[in-house]
Amino acid sequence: MTALLQLEHVSKAFGGLQAVSQLSFEVRQGEILGLIGPNGAGKTTVFNLITGVYRPDQGRIRFLGKDITGWPLYRIINAGIARTFQIPKPFIHKTIAQNVEISLIPNEIFTSVASKRERRARVSACCARTGLCHALGHQAGCDGEAAARDLCDCWREYPHILPQAGLRKLEVAKALATAPKLLLLDEPFAGLTHSEVEELSSLIRALRDEGHTIVLVDHNMRGLMKLVERVVVIHFGERLAEGTPEEVAQNPLVQEAYLAGSGADDASP
C-alpha cells in the first residue's frame, strides 16, 4: 500500500507546552487508521496541523507526495483532505441541505457553475449516503412517522432539529461533499449511543470500501478496535506505539501509559 499522507518529525508547541513533538507516521491508501491517546495527548492538534489550522514549528507534512506544510486550511481541503470537528460546527442559519451545498461552492469567481439541478443531486447524494436524510428530494414531507428526526426533509429543515448523531452525520456529509481522498474524523463517536456507534461504524467501513482513506481520532479504544485496521498511539504529543489493534493492546508501554495498567481488558476487542 502506498502512503497517502506522511508526517515527518512534526512538532508544535503552544508557549511552554509541547503539544506535539517529533511525530512521524504515515497513512496508507485505503486504510482505516485510528489515532488514539488519552485526553490531552495532542490528537486534535495533529488534525489541526495536518489541515493547516496550525503551522508546525518543525517537520514536514506530505499529501500524495506534495509538501502541504503551511498551506491554508481551505487549500488543503481542496487538495483532497476533509475533516470533521470534535464539536460539530453546523451553519445554523442555513438548511441542512444548504450546509452540504456550501462544500460544493467553487473558489473561482468566474467559472462555469454546475446547474442547480446537478448541485442539488450531489447534495442529495451526500445526505443520503450518510443516512442523514432518507427519501430525499425536496418534495419529501416531514409529517407523521417520516419525521423520525434525522429522516426529515433536508431542504427545508435546519440543523437545530438534528440529534447529536445527526449532527455528526451532517459533518460527514459536509466533508464528503468536498470529494475528499482522505477523511479525518475527530471523535465521531463521542456522546453517541451504542446503536448509533454501530450505524456510524458501518458507514465508515462502507466509505472505506468505496475508496476513501479514513483517519479516526478517539480516546476510547474499545469502540475503535473493531473498526480500525491500524492504530497509532500518541502520548504527550509523541508516538508511543503503532500496529494492529491487537498488537497495540498487548503493548506494555501502551497499557502502562494510556490504560494506566488496568485497561488490558478494556482495550481488548
Place this chain on the structure above:
Amino acid sequence: MMRAPRRSRRRCVLLLLGLMLSLALLIAIPYLLPHIFPQMRTNPILLRKWLDTLLVANLWAILAMSWDLLGGYAGQISFGHSLFFGLGGYTSAIMSVLLGWHPIVIIAMGGLIAAVGGLVVAAPALRLRGPYLSLLTLVAALAFDRLMRWAKFQIGTPGAEGAILCNPQCFLTFNATEKYYYALLLMVLSALFLYGITRSRFGLAFEAIRDDEEAAQAAGLNAAKYKALAFGLSAFVAGLSGAFYVYHIGSASPKGLLDLEISVQAIVASVLGGMGTIFGPIFGAFFFKITEEYLRLLGALRFVVLFALALLVLLLLPGGLLAKLRATLRRWWQAGARVRAGVGALKQGE
C-alpha cells in the same frame, strides 16, 4: 407530500406581493403627493422638496443595502461606508468636469472606483475581525475625509475645504419628478443586483463565512477571497449611490459625502429595516429620511429625536421593522386560516 413547497411558495408570493405594492407606491408617489397634501398643488416648491427627500431616501436605501451585503451577509461590520459613498461621489464630480461623459457612464465609473477602494480596504481588513475591523473601516473613512480636505482641487469651481462644485457639468435635469424616477430606477436595479448576489453561491459563501469562518474554510471556501469580494461588491453599489448623489446636489464635499453620520445612518437604516434581508434596509432608509424631513421644524434637535427613535426601535425590535411586520402579518394570516378552518368545520357540522 406537497405541503413543503406550497408553504415556501406562499411566503415567496407574500414577499413578492409586498415588494410589488411598495414599488407601485414609489412609482405613483409623485402623482399621489398633491392629492394627499392639497397645499402642494398651490406650492410647487413644497412638492419639489418632498420629491427631493424621496430621491435622497432612494440613494440612502442603496447605501444601506450595500452595507447590508457586507455587514448583514458577509458579517464584516463596516463603520466607514461613507468612504465608498464619497469615492463614488468624488469620482463623478471630477470625471464629469474633466471628461464630460454621459451621466450613466460616469455613475458607473463612480461605482467601479469605489469597488477598487473597497478591495484596497479589504486587503488589511482580511487580517482583522470584529471591533478591530470596524475600527479600521472607520479610520480609513476618516483618513479619506482628511485627505480630501487637504487636497486643494483646481477642478470645476473649487469650494472651501476640498469641495468641488461641478454644476453645470454634473447635472441631470430640472424636472424633479424625472430625477426622482432616475434615482428610483437605480435603487430598484441595485436591489435586484444585491438580491441576486445573496441568492447565488456567493451569498451562500458569505453567510457561511459570517456564521463560522473555520467551518467555512473546512468546507473548502477561500474566506479571504470571498470577504474581499463582499467588500468590492458592497463598495461598488455604495459608490453608485454616492456618484448619483453628486449629480443630485451638484457638488462633492467632505461635509456632504464623507461625514461619519452618513455611515451611521446607513447602519441604522440597515438595522432598523433588518440586517441580512437586502430589502429591509430600503424600508429603514425611507423611514429614516421621511421622519427626518417631518421633524425639520425641530431644527437641530430633530437628529436627537431621530436617533432616540432609532434607539427605541433597536431596543424594542432588535430584528428590525420588516421582521416585526412580517411576523405580525404571518400571525394574522395564521389566525385567519384558523378562523376559516373553524368556519369550515362549523359548516360541515350543519
